[in-house]
Amino acid sequence: MAKRRSTFPVVRWLLIACALSFVLVQIRMLMIGTECSDRVKVLMEAQRKWANEARSLRKNLTDVTRETMGWRRSWRRPRRRTSTPGKEDTQRKQQQQQQQQQHVVATSTDPLDKQGGGEGQTGAGVTRGGGIRGGKMLGGGVVQAARAGRMRGGGDAKDAVAAVVIMACNRVDYLDRTIQSVLLHHKGLDTKVSPLHFPGRHECRSQGEGQAGPTVHLPAAHRGSTPRMNNPGENIAYYRIAEHYKFALTELFDRRQFPRVIILEDDMELAPDFFDYFEATSNLLDVDESILAVSSWNDNGQKQFVHDSELLYRSDFFPGLGWMLKRELWAELKPKWARAYWDDWLRLPEQRKGRQTIRPEVCRTYNFGEHGSSMGQYFSQYLAPIRLNALPVNWAQKDLSYLLDVSYPAYMVSQLRTARLIPLAAVNTEW
Template sequence: MKRQDQECRQLRALVQDLESKGIKKLIGDVQMPVAAVVVMACSRADYLERTIKSILKYQTSVASKYPLFISQDGSNPDVRKLALSYDQLTYMQHLDFEPVHTERPGELVAYYKIARHYKWALDQLFHKHNFSRVIILEDDMEIAADFFDYFEAGATLLDRDKSIMAISSWNDNGQRQFVQDPDALYRSDFFPGLGWMLSKSTWSELSPKWPKAYWDDWLRLKENHRGRQFIHPEVCRTYNFGEHGSSLGQFFKQYLEPIKLNDVQVDWKSMDLSYLLEDNYVKHFGDLVKKAKPIHGADAVLKAFNIDGDVRIQYRDQLDFEAIARQFGIFEEWKDGVPRAAYKGIVVFRFQTSRRVFLVAPDSLRQLGVEDT
């Protein structure tokens, strides 16, 4: 009995000693990560360095919530050396010696290699490291100050609403002339990519059927997103500075360079985002569209400019949409019947001021339960 008492006293003394050294506090602070963050890299060490510095500026204070990985495709020595020079991240290397057989003449091999690399890296993070969520960045991106808080709020939405396939930090129509509100978020039927988070359960579904190339356009096919949608902010939380890459700078000057990177610290923790849940959003978005003034005619841009409040313009078909989009300067592109950034056929953007312009498909109002006036 005496021996037991003695052991108890020794144990109590040890616990008190540990508490005094702050171990109790340390254990209390240990938490499950919100998401792993992976930067997909290949051969651009200068770009990668700029990206890592941007991430570490905001990730260091939340490192336990967002463990950082660099995944390199291939063996470029400068990229490898750079990644290994940082203690704050984990380096992964994808070495793939299998020859690439393109399916059509003139295709770039790079798109095939990128798709293989993505599959390998996400399999590693979800299946080997067992993360529940992963945020994917590329080696030519800078992030906003509230990037991590935004994704923490997004993780809650992703868990609550299975009709959300991914959370993105990117708005295709996020050029500075088309955005105003750093708090505003939207649902979209079009996968934005460029800084996005998905869950393990979604990856388990996608991994076995992952495509040989063009993985982002593949995700935009209805047969793959299967009616699920994507959350994106009005004002981007990532900025893509990579003029030289696999897409050969084709969009850079017109669409990427003028993107507005958010510079406002939004308090996402206190924000009620329940309006984005599937059952609430149809009414929320429908009310915005309903209040917008309908305008018609070839001079719709001029009319939109002269009206103070929100406006809506109906387009007849894809060709008509492209003509209207061209006049405003937003993305004209569609994939599998869906315009970029569209929700139920509607593309929304700000025009010069805080006024919103809604480009509305013939069937959109019916889908939203809004009566055409």
């Protein structure tokens, strides 16, 4: 009996200790909960502040981009005179006006190689236009031929939006059709230039009807030794093409110091807004380092798949076929330029480096070259049905800031959220 009584105080003290521990634990949990709640409030406030700053930064960036695009559209600003122009200044101004009224289209190709020959594009033709203003490329002056076949150009290439080069070889009819398309939509060029000179045994019939004009000589990449191919039996034309691309880009970027070059091929027709499109997107190319190039081509641009002439995309795939690059990219690519298959080479991760290409939904070029280096592979199935844009878009009035790297992900998310759901069974009938 005494032993049982002696255990009661021990049990009582244990219960009291447990109760106190429980109370202390509850108090501690309450304190932790309060502290966590305060931290959550701080984090939420910081998140709201960050979101406001992000929206403000995006708005400022958009405003700056618009201002930049507006400034770039002016291209050249008139120089301010600090004094009354004298006689020499007046004469100089008259000479400049006379030069600006003379626009030259000049092309060059190399003669056929006795061994390589063929139908492929192995030469480079240059259509030189100077700057763009108000949606039209303006000639930067007369390109004159110096002795020994070397060229010097009038005007300042640095003020130009882009040079235009036409890669060509021996498809005279194709080249003639391409040049006519350039002259039709490139309003700054003189359509009376005649004839276009070829330093080889190919002649171009692209000239004004009965009109006389200057003959312009441009340097041609004459073929030297036969390129060494990686595998026997390969088509040597692809090696010639890569060589001539390098020659043309070196001439225009390194020697003539153009800021950008638009590359065409001798089997392309242009859309009416081709040059306006490149004028507008050149601003994106300048301000966004994540953009590799700008292309006028959509590989999936067949008539049944496209409809919106104003829609542009960022693409991980480099389309080529009428595209523009800037001098900084050429400085990066030139030391390691491909020996052949330059377009596939440019699509490799080592060259692309995560950068993307701007391309339209509806093509601004149409490739009509059924015969050439590629032997007309899949022409009727994939190239012939391509839709060439026929309704000009006023690109100068379009806000293209949604294509910038900082804006495009949010833009695509919004497009996906508002997209119309099409049942799989209805896909074929929809198109």
